Amino acid sequence: MGTLKVGLVGIGAQMQQNLIPALLQTPDIEIVGACDTEVANASAIARWIPGIPTADAVSSMLDTVSMDAIVIACPPHLHREISMSAMPRGISVFVERPPCSTLDELRMLVDMARQCGVRTGVGMNQRFARPIRQLRELAASAAFGQTSSIELTHYADQPRHALPGHDCPLRSLLLGQALQSIDLAVTFGGGELAGVRSEVRRHGPGLIVEAECVFSSGATARLVVGTTLRDIEFQMKLTGSTSTTAELDERGNIVVRGAESGSYAEIDSQSSSEFGPGRGGYESELHRFFEACRTRTRFEADFSSLVAAYRIVEAICEADNAADRESDAAAMARKDRRASPSPGAGLGRFQH
DSSP, rough: OOOOOEEEEOOSSSSSIIHHHHHTTTTTTTEEHHHHSOOOOOOGGGGSSSTEEEEEHHHHHHOOOEEOOOOEEOOGHHHHHHHHHHGGGOEEEEEESOOSSSSHHHHHHHHHHHHTTTEEEEOOOOHHHHHHHHHHHHHHHHTTSEEEEEEEEOOOSSSOOOOOOOSSSHHHHHEEEESHHHHHHHHHOSSSSEEEEEEEETTTTEEEEEEEETTTTEEEEEEEEEEEEEOOOEEEEEEESSSSSSEETTTEEEEEEEETTTTTEOOOOOOGGGOOOTTTOHHHHHHHHHHHHHHHHOOOSSSGGHHHHHHHHHHHHHHHHHHHHHHHHHHHHHHHHHOOOTTTTTTTTOOO
């Protein structure tokens, strides 16, 4: 397959600032159409690619423009619907995260992609950023040994309210902000997800989620994610079976400490403007996605690759709902006890 024809949906900030510049660096693709419900946004594509057709409805673009793949970066609650409309037409789909709201919806997307024989991809750009690639190479080395633990901390100030298409602020936090960090836990954990324990704490409109995930490889991932800080904070630490550790911060700096006391090395990664929970890796992920489309092979970050991450999301939400039900039941029991007279009440003191 030669040059791939690509349509774009959602010509907002993410598309303009990150995806289009990366697409323009991707070889052997041709952007053939753009769609946005805001006509001004759709027309903005002319800054990069003059003269291509634009539309204000996805159905119109799909009906009038022939394409091999579509890149979607519109409001997240529309991602699943647009993906489901494109795949039956034989169009491969790359969609920004999150691709959908629930594990059941994700499984529907996985099944449809399999039935339609198309490639799929999700915008997990951090997985493809240079510092993460360097960590993956390190974790695969004999000097590091087998990964035994992963520690991830990811704070921001958004989202603090339920996003469109989500049923609660907690799910919005996990899918809208923390999904990349959860995905990294799965990526480095290896093997199958064996169990999840979690606790959710509320501080006004802010949330802090602590979760421990166990994998069949023997690795344990500990995540702390929340919306209680004004600025983004991201740290990651890996520990290997050779007593080697590797620590990554939000600036993309990696420090590796070896088994020998006091020995360490710094890995030159990239500047802070190129790395972070929402930065870096775009060109690499898109290049690999379109190469998978061209060779009809699997793209690493496809819909099915996120099943374990969504299982973690569902486990955290279910545990929080169960805790709420227990709290409500305990409150109701206390209320009932206060409302019911104690045994012997009103009978006076027993007389001999």
